[in-house]
Amino acid sequence: MKWWLIAWREIRWEVFLDRTSLLRTGIFVVIPLFFVVSNRGIPQGPAGDLTLLGLALQSVFFPALSGVALIAATFSMEKENGTLVPLLAAPIRDFDIVLGKLVGMVVPVMVACVVTLAAAYGLAAYRYGVARVERVLTPELIYAVLVLSLLYLVTTGSVTMIVAARVKSSRAAQQVAGLVIALSAAVFAGLGFVASQLGEGWPLLALGVGLVLADVLALELARRVWQREEVIGRV
Amino acid sequence: MIDVRQLTRHFDGTRALDDVSFQVHPGEIVALLGPNGAGKTTASRIIGGILAPSGGDVLVDGISVRKDANQVRARCGFVTDQPSLYERMPLRRYLGFFARLYDVAQPDVRAADLAKLLGLDDVIDRKLATFSRGMRQKVAIARALVHDPPVLLLDEPATALDPEMSQMLRGFIISLRARHRAILLTTHDLDEAQRIADRVVVLYKGKVLRIGATSDVRAAGRPSYTVAFAGDPAVARGALKRAGIDADSATARDGLTALRFAADDPAAVNPAALRALLDAGVRVVTLSAEERSLEDAYLSILAEARR
Numbered sequence: 001m002k003w004w005l006i007a008w009r010e011i012r013w014e015v016f017l018d019r020t021s022l023l024r025t026g027i028f029v030v031i032p033l034f035f036v037v038s039n040r041g042i043p044q045g046p047a048g049d050l051t052l053l054g055l056a057l058q059s060v061f062f063p064a065l066s067g068v069a070l071i072a073a074t075f076s077m078e079k080e081n082g083t084l085v086p087l088l089a090a091p092i093r094d095f096d097i098v099l100g101k102l103v104g105m106v107v108p109v110m111v112a113c114v115v116t117l118a119a120a121y122g123l124a125a126y127r128y129g130v131a132r133v134e135r136v137l138t139p140e141l142i143y144a145v146l147v148l149s150l151l152y153l154v155t156t157g158s159v160t161m162i163v164a165a166r167v168k169s170s171r172a173a174q175q176v177a178g179l180v181i182a183l184s185a186a187v188f189a190g191l192g193f194v195a196s197q198l199g200e201g202w203p204l205l206a207l208g209v210g211l212v213l214a215d216v217l218a219l220e221l222a223r224r225v226w227q228r229e230e231v232i233g234r235v
Numbered sequence: 236m237i238d239v240r241q242l243t244r245h246f247d248g249t250r251a252l253d254d255v256s257f258q259v260h261p262g263e264i265v266a267l268l269g270p271n272g273a274g275k276t277t278a279s280r281i282i283g284g285i286l287a288p289s290g291g292d293v294l295v296d297g298i299s300v301r302k303d304a305n306q307v308r309a310r311c312g313f314v315t316d317q318p319s320l321y322e323r324m325p326l327r328r329y330l331g332f333f334a335r336l337y338d339v340a341q342p343d344v345r346a347a348d349l350a351k352l353l354g355l356d357d358v359i360d361r362k363l364a365t366f367s368r369g370m371r372q373k374v375a376i377a378r379a380l381v382h383d384p385p386v387l388l389l390d391e392p393a394t395a396l397d398p399e400m401s402q403m404l405r406g407f408i409i410s411l412r413a414r415h416r417a418i419l420l421t422t423h424d425l426d427e428a429q430r431i432a433d434r435v436v437v438l439y440k441g442k443v444l445r446i447g448a449t450s451d452v453r454a455a456g457r458p459s460y461t462v463a464f465a466g467d468p469a470v471a472r473g474a475l476k477r478a479g480i481d482a483d484s485a486t487a488r489d490g491l492t493a494l495r496f497a498a499d500d501p502a503a504v505n506p507a508a509l510r511a512l513l514d515a516g517v518r519v520v521t522l523s524a525e526e527r528s529l530e531d532a533y534l535s536i537l538a539e540a541r542r
Contacts, residue, residue: 090336
């Protein structure tokens with residue numbers, strides 16, 4: 001369980017004490033809530049339902065996008081500051097370090113995703129009616145959206161860590177993270193559209209299962225590429 | 236305790252280490268010396284199980300770094316020139332974190348004990364960001380000792396420390412030797428190496444140039460002698476020149492002048508030098524064998540290698 005030690009340290013001492021990342025996550029939390037509140041009115045019918053679904057998706061994926069930047073920043077900063085060397089000198093498996101770093105970033109971001117979705121749900125219910133929101137945002141759909149966001153975070157987080165392990169500076173890692181954010185925002189916009197066309201949560205979950213496989217592949221790739229050799233050679 | 240066997244390491248086609256072999260025994264400090272790029276840090280990292288060797292092997296406490304790097308890491312304490320601390324953490328939490336990573340029983344007790352040992356117990360709940368450079372290096376040492384390792388790898392531990400802190404660190408390293416730790420000290424500070432190292436290994440371009448007891452390495456090469464006298468140095472130098480002896484200026488005390496010369500056969504050269512000086516009217520006060528510093532020996536070893 002050494003990965004959990006690393007993860008908990010990240011959560012307790014890095015994420016919650018890093019004002020910049022807190023501010024950034026805060027902005028990514030507030031933006032989708034602002035969209036919910038500022039919407040002038042959602043018409044009845046499929047088009048309105050689609051808008052509601054879009055707002056729910058935004059509420060989850062906006063904070064998730066901030067997670068990618070967070071992972072890139074913490075990992076590459078640790079390399080730049082040299083704090084990775086004592087960690088690499090400890091009797092820990094490479095995979096424990098990768099998993100610990102990833103979990104340490106994913107957990108707080110997922111908490112932000114859940115909180116934002118809950119707040120968006122509450123605000124939407126207040127503005128557009130409980131019955132309507134309950135009908136569109138079914139428990140299955142909400143669950144599917146959250147699972148997707150988790151899978152998204154793990155996949156992009158693994159990829160970002162691979163890149164951060166190989167680049168020299170945090171600036172380069174941040175640039176790559178920006179690219180990942182832009183690409184994934186486009187992908188999820190498409191996914192949201194598909195889900196809304198299907199009108200059910202379970203098909204979306206099936207798409208999630210596909211992402212699980214992508215996750216496993218990304219984690220395995222991270223484990224293979226992210227080795228002490230690679231990292232220490234670039235520290 | 237540390238047994239480096241024909242160690243080789245390549246980086247992108249460059250040979251950073253080439254057939255390096257040496258040992259460090261318990262209760263011994265071995266200084267790993269060499270110019271920048273000689274392969275010292277690479278050797279240190281391979282011994283510590285952070286880097287894998289391309290060829291050869293390292294046994295730490297009998298465990299092969301090739302076969303079980305994790306067990307090797309569990310037996311090594313690693314200190315680098317940069318303390319590299321998690322600055323947002325207080326000292327107690329920081330040491331506790333590493334104690335847990337090393338599976339130390341009662342990690343919080345160990346953290347408190349180490350802080351006390353290094354005189355940091357009054358700042359144990361302060362964030363590391365507020366620590367001075369010297370205090371940070373102490374924390375790095377505490378981190379390396381958190382699992383009470385039998386092997387210590389110290390890579391430039393005194394860099395950027397003030398003289399008082401360097402002296403404290405030196406004393407602490409010596410005390411660890413007394414507790415039978417095998418210590419590999421990678422350093423550019425030859426004065427420090429001369430003071431505390433039992434043996435030295437000189438690396439150059441990835442190869443071992445010289446290995447031996449510090450005193451033997453210092454004594455190796457042409458012995459040199461210093462003659463201190465009252466009188467004109469030009470006259471003395473001329474007298475020695477006529478006797479076939481080349482002399483350089485040397486540091487003198489008590490208002491005297493001094494010249495230094497090398498002699499392969501001091502039994503023949505020294506009486507000849509003395510006779511020449513006395514015949515020239517130079518009032519010789521002392522003629523003594525010069526003790527070579529490790530720095531002198533190291534520089535002459537490197538100069539020889541470059542030739």
